[in-house]
Amino acid sequence: MSTLPDSATAVPAAANAAGEPGRETLLSVRGLRVSAADGSELVHGVDFEIPRGSAVGLVGESGSGKTLTCRSVLGLLPVGVEVTGGEISLRGTELTALPAAEWVRLRGTDLAAVFQDPASYLNPSITVGAQLAEVLRVKTGLARRAARSRAVELLHAMGLHRPEHVYTQYPFELSGGMLQRVLIAVSIAAEPELLIADEATTALDVTVQAEVLELLAELRRDRGLTLIVVSHDLAVISQVCDTVHVFREGSIVEAGTTRQVLRAPRHPYTLELIENHERFGIDRVRKQRSQR
Ligand SMILES: Nc1ncnc2c1ncn2[C@@H]1O[C@H](COP(=O)(O)OP(=O)(O)O)[C@@H](O)[C@H]1O
Ligand SMILES: [Mg+2]
16 A cells, blocks of 8 residues: 555546547657668667657667657758658658748747757847747747746746746856756747657756756646657656657667556666666656556
8 A cells, every 4th residue: 555645646637648548649750760961870760659748758878869869850850860761740740741941830839849958049148038038929929028928927837936037137147957947938938739858957966857857747737738758867757757768779679658667677778777777766766656
């Protein structure tokens, strides 16, 4: 019998529904192949489905193809790298065939992403509030004054204290965790359906990392945001995700519910990932998961 308080054992409705039959697929990736300019293949036929409202983890060591997979979905592959096979479909629309302009529109309204180094996505000489308000004006057509108050609201919703003050601050005045919250605000400004967080908490210390992950979980719970969380760190994935896909050398070697994969990994590589785990926390998460 579980001794955890109700609040700790209560699973949000969205998490309960994850993976249940009949749940609508938001994004489907089938047989995705990605190759470099010299013809060498970097991603070797990757398959996964993202149900609407779910949180799906992509885990694997550095260089295993997680970022190229996500950038394929976003239409943001590095120069010379291209999709050479497979299909990526968002609500039934095939993305790889889209003209570039259409993809730009999708990235504004349906797809969004946050990456590891938030400072590099902000202009150092403009206040974070003005930058967020500008994104709101461009992407949602709000007038200047309305964009400003919406920006303050969003900063508040991102868990930033004294949002009016934060609005007036420059990027260098904010900590890494605060900057990542600002970037999350920027990325969800146009209310996308899918947010890809690629190593978004990797540079943060463990406590701040957990807080930012909690924010992502909250956005999912409260706004129905669908999440793809990418990390080399299984503990990160296990904090937020219902299901996990394990990448190794450009392929997915194992997939399943997070609980299943953590408790009874089937692939030796997954076991290795769990065993090599140096970060404090994963044992606790595994225990909590096994009590549910
Ligand atoms: N622009 C590029 N040109 C050639 N190879 C690349 C490029 N970007 C990434 N790669 C290679 O593709 C593989 C997968 O990279 P990536 O998707 O970034 O891995 P991960 O995000 O899992 O760390 C790696 O071997 C990497 O060296
Ligand atoms: Mg990466």
